[in-house]
Amino acid sequence: MRRVFVLSFALAFTVAASSSLLAARSPNKKEEGTTTVASNTNADTMRALGEQRFRANCGRCHAAPQKFPPRAMSTVLRHMRVRATITGEDMRLVLFYTTQ
Amino acid sequence: MRFVFTNVGGRRWRRKILLRLVCALLLQIFAPARMHSQSADAERPVPILSGNAGFLTSVTAGQTLLDTQLNPVLLVPVGDRWLIESRGEFEGEFQRAPSGSFAGPVNKHLDYLQADYIANSYVTITAGRFLTPFGIFNERLYPEWIRTLQPDPLILPIGTASSDGAMLRGGFAVNSHANVNYAAYVSATSIGVNGVESERQVGGRAGMFFPGPRLEVGASWQKALQDDRKNAFGFHLAWQTRALPLSVHSEFARANQGSGYWIEGAYRLSQINAWNRVMRRTEVVGRMQQFFNGAIGPDEAASLGLPTANTREADFGVNYFLKDGLKAVGSYGRQLSSAGNLNQWAVGIVYRFLIPLGRGDSR
Numbered sequence: 391m392r393r394v395f396v397l398s399f400a401l402a403f404t405v406a407a408s409s410s411l412l413a414a415r416s417p418n419k420k421e422e423g424t425t426t427v428a429s430n431t432n433a434d435t436m437r438a439l440g441e442q443r444f445r446a447n448c449g450r451c452h453a454a455p456q457k458f459p460p461r462a463m464s465t466v467l468r469h470m471r472v473r474a475t476i477t478g479e480d481m482r483l484v485l486f487y488t489t490q
Numbered sequence: 491m492r493f494v495f496t497n498v499g500g501r502r503w504r505r506k507i508l509l510r511l512v513c514a515l516l517l518q519i520f521a522p523a524r525m526h527s528q529s530a531d532a533e534r535p536v537p538i539l540s541g542n543a544g545f546l547t548s549v550t551a552g553q554t555l556l557d558t559q560l561n562p563v564l565l566v567p568v569g570d571r572w573l574i575e576s577r578g579e580f581e582g583e584f585q586r587a588p589s590g591s592f593a594g595p596v597n598k599h600l601d602y603l604q605a606d607y608i609a610n611s612y613v614t615i616t617a618g619r620f621l622t623p624f625g626i627f628n629e630r631l632y633p634e635w636i637r638t639l640q641p642d643p644l645i646l647p648i649g650t651a652s653s654d655g656a657m658l659r660g661g662f663a664v665n666s667h668a669n670v671n672y673a674a675y676v677s678a679t680s681i682g683v684n685g686v687e688s689e690r691q692v693g694g695r696a697g698m699f700f701p702g703p704r705l706e707v708g709a710s711w712q713k714a715l716q717d718d719r720k721n722a723f724g725f726h727l728a729w730q731t732r733a734l735p736l737s738v739h740s741e742f743a744r745a746n747q748g749s750g751y752w753i754e755g756a757y758r759l760s761q762i763n764a765w766n767r768v769m770r771r772t773e774v775v776g777r778m779q780q781f782f783n784g785a786i787g788p789d790e791a792a793s794l795g796l797p798t799a800n801t802r803e804a805d806f807g808v809n810y811f812l813k814d815g816l817k818a819v820g821s822y823g824r825q826l827s828s829a830g831n832l833n834q835w836a837v838g839i840v841y842r843f844l845i846p847l848g849r850g851d852s853r
Contacts, residue, residue, distance in 0.1 A: 445704070445730075446699070446701045446704065449704075449730060450630075450699075450704070450706060450728045450730060450737075451630045451631060451636055451728075452635075452636045453811075455814060455815065455842075456814040456815070458844060458846075459846060459849075460532055460533055461532070461533065461534055461535055461536045461846065461848070461849065462535075462536060462538050462844065462846040464533045464534065464535040464536075464567075465535035465536060465537065465538050465565050465567050465573075465846075466538065466540070466565070466844070468535055468565075468567055468573050468608070469565050469573060469575055471608065471614070472573060472575075472606045472608070472614050472616070472659070473629065473630070474630070475614075475659055475660055475661035475671040475672075475673075476661065477611050477661060477662065477663070478608075478611045479611075485533065
């Protein structure tokens with residue numbers, strides 16, 4: 391019983407640490423990528439990308455809701471990021487699609 | 491004496507190294523929080539109160555039940571990385587008493603109350619009371635405004651009671667054709683406080699999503715660390731076809747309490763040209779499911795909400811979306827079981843609400 395606990399904790403800790411290390415290794419790349427998406431694409435492209443990500447992530451369970459105020463939608467998407475395990479970039483694109 | 495002294499020194503040294511290692515790892519986990527400390531003011535999240543309310547009338551084997559549900563969801567974002575979220579359930583189940591009037595209990599319990607820390611793009615750490623990630627129905631499809639058929643699948647009680655403990659979850663893209671999502675959790679025994687009970691268990695779920703065909707497949711596992719220490723496992727599938735507005739979901743679960751599966755298809759009639767304004771708001775649904783008895787007796791099965799005998803069931807339903815967040819639902823199901831066959835009718839209305847607890851816009 392104790393071994394299972396220790397093993398599961400060790401496994402969980404390793405996953406968290408390794409993924410964190412992975413993320414820390416290329417933060418600038420991600421930032422650059424996000425900035426590039428934001429600066430080089432126009433609103434239509436971002437909306438189209440956002441719709442695509444919405445259909446892929448959110449559409450598996452429910453239809454698109456009406457447009458809510460951006461700050462309320464931002465909270466909903468943080469909740470969905472946890473619940474539906476969507477990535478940060480997908481969250482930003484879906485936020486753009488659902489609010490703009 | 492000298493040896494003992496050296497041994498104690500060695501232990502201290504090892505403890506110091508271990509402590510530093512743990513500190514370094516914790517710093518690695520929490521450090522990325524500083525990277526995105528400035529979020530755009532226009533998108534700074536505000537607390538919201540969301541959820542759904544529903545009123546259903548069902549007739550099962552001739553017995554009428556008025557079911558009123560309220561499921562408030564409170565979301566409180568804190569800083570750039572934290573979210574405190576909670577969902578409660580208030581359900582009134584009223585049946586006709588011999589006197590002629592409807593009466594019954596009002597059940598209330600806490601589905602989840604959890605703190606989430608989004609450590610980075612790949613990991614979220616959750617602590618508190620959370621929905622157990624076993625299969626997909628419990629976590630993703632359970633709310634009345636999301637589910638396409640109001641009756642629960644027969645196997646829903648298997649492995650899905652809420653957990654009190656900690657969880658790691660997240661997702662990442664393997665390549666442009668496949669994404670992986672995962673959840674791993676540990677739960678402690680919690681008894682004595684009505685409405686927040688949980689069992690001592692560990693488990694996890696992993697899924698793979700293919701954006702091309704819009705197909706997700708995955709598996710779940712759970713091991714109880716108390717009583718008979720049994721294992722439970724399950725598989726799930728979600729598929730949204732590209733050619734048709736058809737959404738397919740399916741689950742299989744096997745545990746000590748029983749096993750079974752369900753498969754469900756929901757088709758939006760938006761492609762039908764006649765009466766298009768009505769048709770695009772209409773959805774027809776069909777579900778087939780089967781349950782097989784496990785190693786527990788009928789009384790225990792009934793107390794868990796499972797069928798007491800081998801059961802087959804077919805359900806058909808129609809949903810009409812009156813406006814965003816408001817839908818009328820209706821369904822018919824036929825249950826075939828060695829304990830007795832029965833019909834199930836249900837009609838009702840479901841509403842989803844969202845109220846920002848602060849300024850929702852950026853002005």
